Amino acid sequence: MTKFVIRRLLQTIPVLLGVSILVFSLMYLIPGDPAQIMAGEGASPQTVEQIREKLGLNEPAPVQYLKYMKNVVQGDLGNSVRSNRPVMDEIKARFWTTVQLSFYATILAVFLGLIAGIISAVRHYTWSDISIMIVALFGLSMPNFWFGLMLIQWFAIGPDWLPDFLKMRASGWGDDWRQLILPVITLGTGGAAIIARMTRASMLEVIGQDYIRTARAKGMGERVVVYRHALKNALIPVITVVGLEFGGFLGGAVLTESIFAINGMGRLTIDAIRTRDFPIVQGTVLIISFLFVFVNLLVDISYRLLNKRIDLN
Amino acid sequence: MVQHTPVAGIGQKRSSPRVEAYKAFWRRLSKNKAAVVGGVLILFFVLTGFIGPLLTTLDPYEPQISNKLKPPSAEHWFGTDNYGRDIFTRIIHGMSITMKVGFFSVALGGIVGVFFGIISGYYGGKLDTVIMRIMDVLLAFPGILLALAIVSVLGGSVQNMIIAVGVFSVPAFARIVRGSTLSVRKLEYIDAVKALGASDARIIFKHILPNVMSPIIVQLTLRIATAVLTASGLAFLGLGAKPPTPEWGAMLSEGRAYMQQAPHLVLFPGVAIVIVVLAFNIFGDGLRDALDPKMRK
Numbered sequence: 001m002t003k004f005v006i007r008r009l010l011q012t013i014p015v016l017l018g019v020s021i022l023v024f025s026l027m028y029l030i031p032g033d034p035a036q037i038m039a040g041e042g043a044s045p046q047t048v049e050q051i052r053e054k055l056g057l058n059e060p061a062p063v064q065y066l067k068y069m070k071n072v073v074q075g076d077l078g079n080s081v082r083s084n085r086p087v088m089d090e091i092k093a094r095f096w097t098t099v100q101l102s103f104y105a106t107i108l109a110v111f112l113g114l115i116a117g118i119i120s121a122v123r124h125y126t127w128s129d130i131s132i133m134i135v136a137l138f139g140l141s142m143p144n145f146w147f148g149l150m151l152i153q154w155f156a157i158g159p160d161w162l163p164d165f166l167k168m169r170a171s172g173w174g175d176d177w178r179q180l181i182l183p184v185i186t187l188g189t190g191g192a193a194i195i196a197r198m199t200r201a202s203m204l205e206v207i208g209q210d211y212i213r214t215a216r217a218k219g220m221g222e223r224v225v226v227y228r229h230a231l232k233n234a235l236i237p238v239i240t241v242v243g244l245e246f247g248g249f250l251g252g253a254v255l256t257e258s259i260f261a262i263n264g265m266g267r268l269t270i271d272a273i274r275t276r277d278f279p280i281v282q283g284t285v286l287i288i289s290f291l292f293v294f295v296n297l298l299v300d301i302s303y304r305l306l307n308k309r310i311d312l313n
Numbered sequence: 314m315v316q317h318t319p320v321a322g323i324g325q326k327r328s329s330p331r332v333e334a335y336k337a338f339w340r341r342l343s344k345n346k347a348a349v350v351g352g353v354l355i356l357f358f359v360l361t362g363f364i365g366p367l368l369t370t371l372d373p374y375e376p377q378i379s380n381k382l383k384p385p386s387a388e389h390w391f392g393t394d395n396y397g398r399d400i401f402t403r404i405i406h407g408m409s410i411t412m413k414v415g416f417f418s419v420a421l422g423g424i425v426g427v428f429f430g431i432i433s434g435y436y437g438g439k440l441d442t443v444i445m446r447i448m449d450v451l452l453a454f455p456g457i458l459l460a461l462a463i464v465s466v467l468g469g470s471v472q473n474m475i476i477a478v479g480v481f482s483v484p485a486f487a488r489i490v491r492g493s494t495l496s497v498r499k500l501e502y503i504d505a506v507k508a509l510g511a512s513d514a515r516i517i518f519k520h521i522l523p524n525v526m527s528p529i530i531v532q533l534t535l536r537i538a539t540a541v542l543t544a545s546g547l548a549f550l551g552l553g554a555k556p557p558t559p560e561w562g563a564m565l566s567e568g569r570a571y572m573q574q575a576p577h578l579v580l581f582p583g584v585a586i587v588i589v590v591l592a593f594n595i596f597g598d599g600l601r602d603a604l605d606p607k608m609r610k
Contacts, residue, residue: 018450029466141590143542146565146583153576182543251456270550273465285454285462290584292455 001304008027008300012293019293020072023286024065027055027278038276041056055279077283080115082275087283090268095287098264101256102249104184109191109245114238116192116197120228121234124204132196145255148186152259155182187256191245198241202234236307243299247292317415341603348599354592362409371399373406373559382575385581392577394568400577403559403583410560411589414475414544415537421479422540423533426486431517431525433487434494445491448484456479457546464552473559478540489532493525527604534597538590545586561586 027034035052036043051057055078057062071078077087116136120129206212207230215225254266261267265284272280342348366373380397385391391400433444451459463477497503498521506520547553548562556563561582568578 014446015449015453018446019453023462024451026462026466029463031467121486137591137594138587141538141542141594142587143545143549143562143583143590144564145546146586148577149565149569149579150583153579155574226361247455248417249456251454251458251461254457254461255550258550269461270552273461281462281465288455288458289453293453 004111004304005301006075006206008297012297015228015293016290019289020069020286021065022204022288023282024068026285027057028061030278035277038275038278052309054081072286077286080272080277080280082277082280085174090280091283091287094263094265094268097262097286098250098253098257098266099291101180101183101187101253101262101264102246104128104180105188105191106242106246106248108184108188109249111227112188112192114235116196118203118231119239120196120200121203121207124200125131129200133200136193136196139189140197142190144186144252145259146191147189148256148259149185151182151186183256183260183262186259187249188250190252191249194245195238195241198238202237206230206234207308236303239303239306240299243296246295250292251287270303323564324543333495337477342599345599345602346381348603351592351594351596351599354588355596358408358589358592359412361405362412365405365408369399369402371402372396373403377504382578383456383570384488384575385577391581392575393517394564394578395571395575400564400581403564404561407559407561407564407582407585408589408596410471410554411541411544414471414478415589415593418475418478418540418544419482419533419536421475422482422536423486423529425479426483427490427522427529429483430487431494431521433522434491435498435513435517439492444487448487449482450462451480459541461550461552464547469547469555471554471558474547476543477547478543481543482536482540485536486529486532489528490525493528494521497521531597531601533606534593534600538593538597541586541590541593552566563599 030037033048035048035055035057039048039051055069059067068078075088079086080090083090098303116132120132123129207226207253212225212230215229216222220229253264254269255260257264257266265288269281269284272278272284331490336607342352375398375399380389380393381395383397385392389399389401391404394400394403429444429448433441454462460481462478464473465478467473467476503516503520506516511519530564544553545560545562545565548560551563551566554560554563556567564582565579568575568582571578
């Protein structure tokens, strides 16, 4: 097991390096002069030159990359072109908001998805199964930003009897944790649909296996068979999806945050893209991807712990 | 959904195995009602994309301020937007953009992904390791983030949206095709054609590609659904097609400001996206059921 963890850790190194190279190269993919674009159209040649100097764009690319990485390792992601503040500080202020949002969305998705998936599998080909699967299909096909807008329409600017925390204030995001409810539903619903479908498929496959038939033949109650025998094994493939979903939510938070005016990393990214503040874009993309790689690593390890039959070596 | 495939009767005239396989596939697919509905809808959408704009009488771009924010009526089925433009007309015109982005981006991602997936699975070794690590890197950007990063540097337009969503689709294809290629490569008939002196290119195109086609087709269909969602998300964020283009995501973004007084501005473009994505999802699900050997019991 230790060997596996070490090997898996080592495997993430080339991925992280690759991510950093790609994120770094973003600046070079900009058609035209990045310094000019960041400075804006009406900028004086001096300002452009200043930005070029500040970002070290005069140096050869590999040198720039090495310098960039040296700083990244030390926790320095450069400075914002607009506010001149360190990118790391800008991210730090918003990091937990996004992680929190994604975390709760994951919990919601797992909770709803598992319940719906299990009901569907246990009662397969009945009306409850069919209705759950139709709802899941809709959940899967709905753009979450549109769903969020609909929720705002129904709740936030809807009837008076609704509690205040469900309503959107002009200022948007406040300190009340209950204001998380609508954004979490917005973000988590699509994931719940995916997990429900996955759980159903996985359960149905397990229920068809011999050991379940044996358990039933032994005269065990259906409840014990389903929850103690089938579910345990059916959940294993679902875990991988949960990890992917959490990552997807980190990325998807870009849209949710922009709808609910939540000041998280996603919104920071979008604002930075709009103002062509590339050091911030690079920083947020890098941090979110690193986090995603890390979460997948944890998922792989727990997958291994849970499923001893698989020999990943 | 379970498919019950009738067994070919004794004495029935038999055609070539390939034709038989196609026939069996069509039988299974046509028995899946959801898939048939999805397929018919997709055909309808494609047709609408091509000829729909020719049939509409109103201009999707020309503002008519006197008509603005009208609720749905017999004259304007989906109402009018903040510039008084007919939303129904704009959605019909937007269909061709949605179809274009969906098909072209997935075609781009599919061609590149299948190419890398096949050579990775077929040649194995270092080439495989390098290609798969690159795919891992692309997959390390969660959700919409990769497409977002690409569009952020290229700038927002329908064309760049296609490129961004295309690149975003590459690793999914590469991984699936690599897996299928690995299992096909080990089969005896590949050794046999190799022994006969067939070139690598011939083996790949003539013998491996046709045998890994099923997962590719399923993936193509399902990825179009994802592509449409991703592209509309980019446009919604103002990073894809720009207003006044009648792209549905952009329409949602524009309509958002008027949501309180005229909810139809965000209702209809959203419903349009849901229906298109739903059609591709159920058609893809049906294809998978019809093509998946595990279901053929």
